[in-house]
Amino acid sequence: MFKLLLCCLLLAAGGGWAFNHGQDLVDFNAYATTFDKSYVSTSARNFANYYFIYNRNQVAQHNAQADRNRSSYREAVNQFSDIRLIQFAALLPKAVPLTTSQASDPPTTQVASSSYDIISDFGLTVMVEDQGQNCSSSWAYAAAKAVEILNAVQSANTAPASLSAQQLIDCAGMGTGCTTQEPQAALDYLTQLTDSYLYPEADYRNDNISKTPGMCQPSSSVAVGVRLANYSAVADGDDDAVMNYVSNGFPVIVEYNPATFGFMQYSSGVYVQDTSALTNPRSSQFLVVVGYDHDTETNLDYWRCLNSFGRRWGEDGYIRIVRRANQPIAKNAIFPSVLA
Incomplete structure (x- = not known):
């Protein structure tokens, strides 16, 4: 009897699993429509169906714990809910640090x-950007957004035009713009090349569909965009420095390990990473730290960080990460410091 039931549940359909779960199938079809999903085969769709049901149930279980105040954050179904965690981690491979740095002395700051x-x-x-699921390009999106925010602050422009991450992927990525690159490459490109401008996204469109960088095509316009003179780095673990720079209007880019179910499905609240994720991370996502505060509901200090998964992920595209000494945010931290 058990074998017969198992056979029915795992009925092969072109290498995948066939499903007819009533409301579960209705929910999956609605999910696929909401997130504009398309699959290359019936088999791929069946696997996505299976993992959607699994992830949706995991989200519900976690939120039940949050309802009992046993978690400081909540999760939700999002664009990643039709894949396994191991696939999500593989989409965001570990960044490879550059061997040399052109970082300048950090700016003088007031007390945070x-x-x-x-x-x-x-x-x-x-604007909250969406890097898509085909190119691991958070390094470029974080760098472009950090320069954009710094320029907005220093020019008193409260509605800045988005700057092009695609330009950095194509022109600064050095062939690894969709795999293992890091933000320093973008900031080196902007500071070391003569008359190198970071163009508005309207002039150099972002492409979150392609799996490889495109050909670098500098704008034909003259003296457009934003120029960067210097960037600075923060020592690993020096969260006090991150706080000082952010408090003085400098958005700081940090490397974060995204390979946890909580991060993948994060929706709201103060995210506390599993301790197992703090050692030997094998994935990288670059975030822009834009703020910090204390959450009275959970009684936790937090960092507020801008991600590049679009507005339907997290708190309108942002995540609040717990701020505590044993989980420092400062890792491979870097920030634009002087505009040209």
């Missing part, structure tokens, strides 16, 4: 305030 948020305190309207 107890809480600060560059976006809300300056009243900025910043």
Whole structure:
């Protein structure tokens, strides 16, 4: 009897699993429509169906714990809910640090305030970008957004035009723009090349569909975009420095390990990473730290970080990460410091 039931559940259909789960199937079809999903085969769709059901149930179980105040954050179904965690981690391979650095001495700062948020305190309207699922390009999106925010702060432009991450992927990626590159390559490109401007996204369109970088095609316009003179780095673990720079209007790019179910499905609240994810991370996602504060509901200090998974992920594209000494945010931290 058990073998017969198992056979029915795992009925092969072109190498995948066939499903007829009533409401589960209805929910999956609605999910595929909502997130504009298409699959290359019936088999691929069946696997996506299976993992959607699994992930949706995991989200529900986690949120039940959050309802009992046993978790400080909540999860939700999102664009990654039709794949396994191991596939999600593989989409974001570990960045490979560059061997040399052109970082300049950091700027002089005032003492950090107890809480600060560059976006809300300056009243900025910043577009949340979506890097897609084909190119591991958070390094470029984070660098472009950090330069954009710094320029907005220093020019008092509360509604800055988005700057092009695709230009950095194509022109600064050095062949690894969709795999293992890191933000320093983008900042080196912007500071070391003569008259190198970071163009508006309207002039150099982002492409979150392609799996490989495109050909570098500098704009034919003259003196457009934003020029960067210097960038600075933060020592690993020096969260006090990150706080000081953010409090003084400098968005700081950090490397974060995304390979946890909580990060993959994060929806709201203060995210506390599993301790197992703190050692030997094998994936990288670059975030832009734009603020920090204290959450009275959970009684946790947190960092507010801008991601590049689009607005339907997290808190309108942002994530609040717990701020505590044993889980420092400062890892391969770097930031644009002087505009040209």
